[in-house]
Amino acid sequence: QPASDPASSGGEQWGTRIGVILAVAGSAVGLGNFLRFPGQAAQNGGGAFLLPYFISLLVLGIPLCWAEWTMGRFGGMRGFNSAPGIFSVVCRTPKARYLAVPALLIPLVIYMYYVVIEAWCLAYACSYATGALMQGSDPDAYTSFFGNFVGIDQDGAAFSGGTSLMYFVLFTFAVNFVLIYRGVARGIEVFCKFAIPLMVVCALCVLVRVLTLPWEKVEAGLGFMWNPDFAALANAETWLAASGQIFFSLSVGFGVIINYSSYLKKKDDVVLSGLTACSMNEFFEVCLGGLITLPAAFIFLGTAVGSQGTFGLGFNALPNVFAQMPAGQFFGFLWFFMLFLAAITSSLSMLQPVIAFFEEGFGLQRSASVSVLGIIALAGSGFVMYFSAELKALDTFDFWVGTFLIFVLAMIQAVMYGWVFGIERGAKYSADGSHLGIPTFVQYMLKFLVPLYLGVIFIFFVMDNV
Template structure:
């Protein structure tokens, strides 16, 4: 029999508080940096078609499911995923799937707090004016970022001349744990009630400045505010046939709403019986969409386009946020102030997300082993500090960070969302789910949404996961052109000759510095300075096939010791949490908190 109050003695103080906390967990760097970059690379306004389809088919239904499951689990004595899953699916196996809902937020926090410190560090540099003195050369900002984050060498951040960043990181790390130590209501809710409105006000100030830039350079009339908005939003419907676009849109929804992170289900477990999960879920989704579409979509890329032109659309998340935009602020009137406000916005967005990643594991330590909050925070602090140190040390090329982000921040998130859809739709049942969701609700979930959760969402997620793996895990050789057979005549191993370089340039291929030509039997390969394969030249009777090699994640891991170590690190953390879940589950069974048919 469920109680009327959540487990653990903690609960949200107000409805607006929990909505802002859930919205804060979802509003992060993905809204301000990842979303505009994805839209620009996948057809601009056309990207919004699969984006909103994914929102309606995946995002909102899964949010409702997570809110419902979380509140049900909290009223039945559990705040963490292993316990909540066990109340929904009366099986001993359920709690082990809950370990994934712990490893996802924990590992993401280990590298997310580092990015959070980047944002604070850049804000401080704008406040002091040190970053504005770097000049307006794009290469200067590239070098500055690489040195600031230690991308030039492993262990670089532990050099004495870079201790300033470690101090910033330590302060950021401590601030997160001070907030989480204060609890759900006094810590997370109180902070988000202040931070979310503050972030909206600051983002609005930056937005107004961007929209009033006009045409800064009269010699480039196309690079204007209207041109930037058009570059971001004008649809290119030819992209709709590209499966990668649909994958990108679905993936963005996961980041936008924190679906599959194991966070919403934990936050919802602190709701009371009569709290409205249906309306609260829709409201939280709406707040997230407002920040992403209205702020992320109108600030980041339009500002970059005004000063950098169409090249801004090809920037990755970090390139856009930490290299391109500082270059923009250096050329913008009042750029020092806007740069400071911008990175403060990113820092607030990051910290509201990062504290939410700690709470699910804190809750598990408390209810799984009877630990007090200070002991749980200390244990989690030790584990997360070790992981953070791993990311800091292996900073060269950000290989460790990227590997953790791919396997946890992409693959495991999709798997966890699939697990939760199956538990809700097939184990708990959509009839019970609808009945539970509508307790205290002021609006009803349409029945077809429940049917979607049971049938459509799992199929959609399996399809996305299969396509995601197909496009990213194996390596691919992409045909570029067929060349005359005489192209390979007279080739020699070593540096690339001028004729070969001209041939590559004619097909929009630029070989990086240090590239060389090596023989592969009757064929030839172009490799970079680290001997990674870039281009294949395969001879035949009909000519020479010019192929661009795209290394998949499997190849990258096998050939990179740091990437392999990162995957092993994830496996160790998961194994550790599975062991703890097993011990906690046996304890719950002994106490009679879990029973099975």
């Protein structure tokens, strides 16, 4: 088949190389880096968590990321942007498209709750701008602020109000869908090029603020999060959490990267760009996420923060922290605004795979795809809002879709790349547009070690949860 540049269906392509990297990094850097990561690390051995975490990054994250970039571009060159199309050309049989069901389901379902949290971030940023969130040091003030905002009374699931939340959700939806409608280069890429540098600036300001608080307290806060508990390493749960976090954070195993990379050109490189995007994600996660959220919460609240779930930490504990910090109103605003930007660059990447599928699979026009998806997603988000009374419920949900299904898709992709696409073709096609292809030892890892590692983790997962 011809492998010429303009072959991508609909002709959509990324504009510039830095633009693609920022778009993929935008997808990767999100709430996972700032809220999910600190929670996971603190619950799974503190500093010791970094060991399984970095092993998962090297064994699963980066290799699978390269496999997705390579297969995605391969499919894109043959005119396919959606995972079903890409899988069918990669496997040379149309039947393979059914394997792509999780690659559409996962981003769509995650979007439905992710966008609600994105709207919370925007609302919290606005509440700092107006000063409404500066309520002193009583923890109950923040719990009830949150309860009023999401429209849930403290005792249960009653859906009593939450009107302002509705407006924020609708606004957030509108921003997402306008950008998606504008397309990959004019919407997603343009937005990420401005959002990512802005996020770095905001996050660094908050980091400097936190680290320049009285040093004994900072030290205790960092110790609370990072003191290693090596006993946790004997626990299968820790290893599972580490690899789940790597997938969630890098957006690997979601059907997202494979879609984004299908808009690459033949002369674009995949290996260095993929690695750059992963490295940016790790910088945001370990250096910024790992040093801000939990240490700051501990400095002001002490060990009381330990028992809160990830979302409780972000929306109940942190506002209390900012209220007690010098110039907290300003830093609170920067923080939640930065979270909002991080979230939106991620949620865009959850919509694009489904849009591509509607356009390609059903031959819909852009406007029709965007409208249909908008209706489905809005209904789903309404459902999530109705049931998010329990913050814990969100954590549970996040575990099943954000961890379990992703393993399944990661396994499908590893076997597909290593055994069906084949590492010889992998070597050839990953090297297009650059001097480097995927290194040979990584090719062998993808073929043998990655499926094995995933299989072992999966067995532990089943034993733990059934």
